[in-house]
Each structure stands twice: as structure tokens, then as C-alpha cells.
Amino acid sequence: MRLLILLLWLLSQPLLAAETREIELSSGESVPLTVFPGKGGDRLLLWLPSEFGLSPRQHATAEALAAQGVTVWLPDLHAAWFLAPGRYSLNGVPPQAIAELLARAAESGRKVFVMAPGRSVGLALRALRRYQQSGRDTAAIRGLIAIGPRLFRRTPQGGEATEFLPVVDASNLPIFILQPRNAGGFWGVREVIERLQAGGAPVFVRVLPRVRDAFNRREDTTHSEEETTRRLPAMVLEAMRQLDPLGGLPARAVPLAGEDAAPEAAKGGSLLRPRSPPEAA
Numbered sequence: 399m400r401l402l403i404l405l406l407w408l409l410s411q412p413l414l415a416a417e418t419r420e421i422e423l424s425s426g427e428s429v430p431l432t433v434f435p436g437k438g439g440d441r442l443l444l445w446l447p448s449e450f451g452l453s454p455r456q457h458a459t460a461e462a463l464a465a466q467g468v469t470v471w472l473p474d475l476h477a478a479w480f481l482a483p484g485r486y487s488l489n490g491v492p493p494q495a496i497a498e499l500l501a502r503a504a505e506s507g508r509k510v511f512v513m514a515p516g517r518s519v520g521l522a523l524r525a526l527r528r529y530q531q532s533g534r535d536t537a538a539i540r541g542l543i544a545i546g547p548r549l550f551r552r553t554p555q556g557g558e559a560t561e562f563l564p565v566v567d568a569s570n571l572p573i574f575i576l577q578p579r580n581a582g583g584f585w586g587v588r589e590v591i592e593r594l595q596a597g598g599a600p601v602f603v604r605v606l607p608r609v610r611d612a613f614n615r616r617e618d619t620t621h622s623e624e625e626t627t628r629r630l631p632a633m634v635l636e637a638m639r640q641l642d643p644l645g646g647l648p649a650r651a652v653p654l655a656g657e658d659a660a661p662e663a664a665k666g667g668s669l670l671r672p673r674s675p676p677e678a679a
Contacts, residue, residue: 416457421473423498429478431471434460439467441540441638442508444499446518451476451483453615455627462631468638469508473499488521489660496525497532504538509646511638512542516611517661519547523565524658530571530651541572541641543634546581546611549590553664560586562593563661568654570598572644574637577603581611597652602640604633 417433434457436442443463445456452474460470481487503510514522522542530536551561573594577587584605591601606613608622614630616623 434464436469493524497528515545536647
């Protein structure tokens with residue numbers, strides 16, 4: 399009965415309308431931002447787009463989180479850097495720019511969480527590491543929620559060994575992974591967790607049954623994907639509850655072995671190559 403009364407009360411509260419802003423970065427870029435204000439809460443979610451851009455389907459999730467007091471920022475990175483959506487489009491976004499967005503979010507006085515899907519998880523990790531190196535208040539950033547992370551430096555081709563982004567081994571921040579079960583990345587998530595933990599990252603994981611990558615953004619959704627999308631706000635809130643007690647980002651970043659790098663497009667496997675035609679006799 400108490401839960402029913404609480405739900406009815408929440409539904410009766412007027413939602414604050416989404417706002418459109420622009421954040422000017424020190425580098426000169428202007429980042430368009432859709433803000434869903436969370437009334438009376440103390441948390442802010444910086445939700446990075448996927449490599450394929452923002453989706454209108456994200457708005458319902460953002461509105462549901464705002465109704466629970468979580469302010470949500472949706473930056474349009476593709477518009478800010480004039481990028482065409484595509485698998486490696488976010489390579490054109492400097493991690494330092496995302497670190498600056500994090501600093502602006504922290505200025506709100508709220509506890510800041512980052513959420514990123516797919517390949518944008520790598521961009522988020524690289525940005526969070528730069529934030530750690532900036533000397534700013536790391537406790538203001540409470541952790542990363544990664545949806546179906548794709549952290550390959552190069553996608554393995556034809557039996558090749560997996561090569562991860564260098565930042566995977568140099569991340570020590572609290573991370574909560576929401577991993578779709580019917581996605582290719584499911585089979586490699588154990589290794590991702592082990593690599594992150596070896597670098598000092600506390601990692602939580604929740605497997606999402608019967609859904610594919612981009613379940614909350616794609617148009618050809620199944621019934622299970624629609625149901626999981628409706629439950630996504632509750633899962634995000636639970637992830638925040640798990641991450642928050644860990645105290646935020648450590649003050650010092652883990653040393654990075656080698657050069658920081660973005661994902662690279664596959665150039666064809668070394669194990670599977672087309673056969674050359676036989677030479678003429």
C-alpha cells in the first residue's frame with residue numbers, strides 16, 4: 399500500500415520541462431545539451447551518446463530518472479564536432495572535452511555519474527582518466543555505468559587474439575556494467591571485467607536476458623527489449639546505489655602502459671586472407 403501511495407504521489411508531481419543549453423568549452427567548441435532537471439535530488443547523470451548518435455527513445459528514460467530527482471544531461475557530441483554517425487565516429491571527440499563536461503557537471507554540486515553505451519564506453523574511460531589527472535575534486539564523480547561496453551582496440555578478425563584499448567588496463571574507477579545477453583560482447587565480458595579489476599577498478603555486472611545491443615535505442619525492438627527499456631531507469635538507480643558508497647574516482651589514475659589510443663577499424667584478419675589465383679603455367 400505504501401508503495402502504491404508513493405507511486406501515485408510521484409505521478410502527480412509536475413515534471414520540469416527538458417531544457418536545451420549549450421556549453422562552451424575552453425577549446426572553442428560549443429556542445430548542445432538537452433537537460434532533464436531532477437527536482438529535489440542530489441545526483442546528475444552525464445549520458446554520453448552511442449557512436450550512432452542520440453535516440454529519441456532515450457528521452458523517456460531521462461524523464462523517468464528526472465522524476466526520481468536525477469538530473470540528466472544528454473550532450474550531442476556529433477553535432478558539436480560535425481560528425482557523421484558511425485562505428486568510429488566518436489574518435490573525433492577529444493577525451494579532454496568530455497573531462498571538461500564532467501568538470502562543468504561537478505560544478506552543479508550534485509554527485510555526478512557517467513553512463514555510456516557501446517564504443518563510447520572507451521571514450522568515457524579515457525575522459526575519466528584525464529579528469530583524475532586534472533587535479534579536480536575526484537570524489538564529485540561517483541562512477542561509470544557501462545551499457546554493453548565494446549572496448550576492443552581492433553575488433554578481432556577470424557580467430558585473432560583480442561586486443562583491448564590501453565585504458566582498460568589503466569582504469570581504477572567504480573564501474574557498473576549492464577550487459578545485454580544476446581549481444582556479441584556478452585562472450586567477452588568476463589575478460590573485460592578481469593582486465594578492469596586487474597587495474598584496480600571495482601566492477602559490478604548485471605546481465606540483461608533476451609536483449610541485444612542498443613536495445614533501448616534501436617527501432618526494431620522485441621517485446622523483451624521494450625520491457626527492459628521500461629525497467630532501465632530502475633536499473634540505473636540501482637547501479638548508482640551500488641557505486642555511490644565507493645567514494646567516487648580515486649585521486650590518482652593508474653599509470654598507462656604505452657600510448658593512449660582510440661578504437662581502430664579492422665583492416666582484415668591475418669589468419670583469414672583471400673587466396674591468390676594460381677599462376678599461369
